[in-house]
Amino acid sequence: MEIQILGAHLAEVKGARLTSLLIDRTLVVDAGGLTSALSLPEQKKIETVLLTHHHFDHTRDLVTLAANAGYYWRKQLVVYAPRYTLDIVTGGLLSSKLYTNFLEYPSEEKPTVILEAIEPYSRKNIDGYDVLAVPVKHSAPTVGYQITSSDGKSLFYTGDTTVGISECWQHISPELLIAEVAGPNKYADWLEKAGHLCAEFLRQELIQFRQLKGYLPRVIIIHIGNPYEQEIKEEVAQVAQELEADITLGYEDMKVTL
Numbered sequence: 001m002e003i004q005i006l007g008a009h010l011a012e013v014k015g016a017r018l019t020s021l022l023i024d025r026t027l028v029v030d031a032g033g034l035t036s037a038l039s040l041p042e043q044k045k046i047e048t049v050l051l052t053h054h055h056f057d058h059t060r061d062l063v064t065l066a067a068n069a070g071y072y073w074r075k076q077l078v079v080y081a082p083r084y085t086l087d088i089v090t091g092g093l094l095s096s097k098l099y100t101n102f103l104e105y106p107s108e109e110k111p112t113v114i115l116e117a118i119e120p121y122s123r124k125n126i127d128g129y130d131v132l133a134v135p136v137k138h139s140a141p142t143v144g145y146q147i148t149s150s151d152g153k154s155l156f157y158t159g160d161t162t163v164g165i166s167e168c169w170q171h172i173s174p175e176l177l178i179a180e181v182a183g184p185n186k187y188a189d190w191l192e193k194a195g196h197l198c199a200e201f202l203r204q205e206l207i208q209f210r211q212l213k214g215y216l217p218r219v220i221i222i223h224i225g226n227p228y229e230q231e232i233k234e235e236v237a238q239v240a241q242e243l244e245a246d247i248t249l250g251y252e253d254m255k256v257t258l
């Protein structure tokens with residue numbers, strides 16, 4: 001399994017994109033900074049998009065991807081998310097008030113975007129991957145995804161989340177954990193209220209992971225608060241040292257092979 005981090009940041013600025021992952025060139029997880037990261041031939045290979053939640057920084061490029069798929073290739077994309085998320089995306093980003101309604105364009109019989117609701121805690125085969133959606137704590141209903149390839153390689157991506165992510169650990173056993181750290185420890189109170197992690201929260205949750213599972217996966221951090229990146233990097237490095245774990249910050253266009 002090849003994982004490409006298209007967007008690893010909380011803010012879009014020159015050189016930094018919003019959260020998005022690409023797996024084996026065809027499966028997208030969250031569509032923040034998606035289309036600006038890929039050429040048209042690369043975008044044409046995308047078949048499926050999984051959404052963790054409806055927030056704009058995770059869904060925005062659904063529209064730009066659907067526009068390219070619909071206008072240039074007449075290709076269909078399947079978008080999976082919990083029903084709540086799909087309903088908000090349908091009434092917002094994909095509404096005909098905003099732009100072309102890709103749920104009906106070019107025709108109602110063969111629209112560009114097909115929505116499929118995913119049930120939390122129920123495994124689903126999607127494009128040959130075993131996908132398990134696990135609810136996480138955030139300011140909006142959100143799921144993390146465990147994605148397992150046919151050869152048994154497995155990652156868990158937390159989506160946006162905060163203290164309490166350890167409630168997921170009993171359901172998953174990933175080789176790679178992709179988690180968020182949105183700000184530095186000095187803003188811990190604010191981050192918890194906003195539904196995000198800092199390095200100290202991550203440390204506590206990883207300790208629980210190891211107690212429960214007897215190992216720690218490799219951890220890559222994304223959804224990095226841009227102005228605090230250096231501070232986050234140092235605080236995450238301290239956690240890695242203390243736990244003797246492989247925890248590093250992700251970056252745009254980073255590739256990881258499992």
Ligand SMILES: [Zn+2]
Nearest residue numbers: 053055138160
């Ligand atoms: Zn969010």
Ligand SMILES: [Zn+2]
Nearest residue numbers: 055057058160
């Ligand atoms: Zn976010």
